[in-house]
Amino acid sequence: QQQVKQSPQSLIVQKGGISIINCAYENTAFDYFPWYQQFPGKGPALLIAIRPDVSEKKEGRFTISFNKSAKQFSLHIMDSQPGDSATYFCAASKGSNYQLIWGAGTKLIIKP
Amino acid sequence: DAGVIQSPRHEVTEMGQEVTLRCKPISGHDYLFWYRQTMMRGLELLIYFNNNVPIDDSGMPEDRFSAKMPNASFSTLKIQPSEPRDSAVYFCASSFSARGNYGYTFGSGTRLTVV
Numbered sequence: 001q002q003q004v005k006q007s008p009q010s011l012i013v014q015k016g017g018i019s020i021i022n023c024a025y026e027n028t029a030f031d032y033f034p035w036y037q038q039f040p041g042k043g044p045a046l047l048i049a050i051r052p053d054v055s056e057k058k059e060g061r062f063t064i065s066f067n068k069s070a071k072q073f074s075l076h077i078m079d080s081q082p083g084d085s086a087t088y089f090c091a092a093s094k095g096s097n098y099q100l101i102w103g104a105g106t107k108l109i110i111k112p
Numbered sequence: 113d114a115g116v117i118q119s120p121r122h123e124v125t126e127m128g129q130e131v132t133l134r135c136k137p138i139s140g141h142d143y144l145f146w147y148r149q150t151m152m153r154g155l156e157l158l159i160y161f162n163n164n165v166p167i168d169d170s171g172m173p174e175d176r177f178s179a180k181m182p183n184a185s186f187s188t189l190k191i192q193p194s195e196p197r198d199s200a201v202y203f204c205a206s207s208f209s210a211r212g213n214y215g216y217t218f219g220s221g222t223r224l225t226v227v
Contacts, residue, residue, distance in 0.1 A: 043218025
């Protein structure tokens with residue numbers, strides 16, 4: 001029940017296309033859902049986050065869509081660029097517990 | 113701010129040797145996390161501290177691993193004795209809990225190779 005399941009494991013998208021990464025969770029107590037971006041040789045960096053009181057959050061080309069009833073959330077990258085090539089992690093946490101439960105990661109490659 | 117600073121960036125050591133990884137969190141952050149990342153197991157939380165106090169060390173794989181946070185600006189992760197299966201990238205991250213800010217800031221990691 002503590003798991004966050006992320007798919008796909010890897011994704012190749014043409015430049016200018018839309019990249020979509022999905023995550024699912026079981027624990028309904030989770031109330032914070034961030035996405036992290038990791039480039040080779042670097043630590044993960046917070047990209048965007050959402051709470052379950054909204055169904056969508058947009059920051060530039062990055063959008064989180066949240067479906068509370070389905071217990072799923074997804075990251076959409078519009079107009080994908082080669083510089084977006086990285087590994088993306090979804091995560092979840094609950095209440096004041098700052099321990100994040102991480103997805104397994106998605107390696108995204110944007111082809112020029 | 114310089115961000116979370118980890119040292120060394122790379123460490124190669126022989127099996128059986130002691131290894132110490134170091135972390136300087138962002139000033140003012142009250143949570144500190146140690147993670148291990150491998151291809152097979154992904155990101156694993158080893159231990160985390162709140163206000164320098166260890167809160168949860170259930171992810172520490174064995175008694176060979178120990179972590180300390182003697183003050184708000186410094187933490188160490190020690191492996192003694194090291195084994196080849198400890199080879200991984202070790203990340204330190206810190207977070208500021210005020211105002212519901214749950215975002216972690218990660219360091220660039222220490223790549224440990226045990227031969």
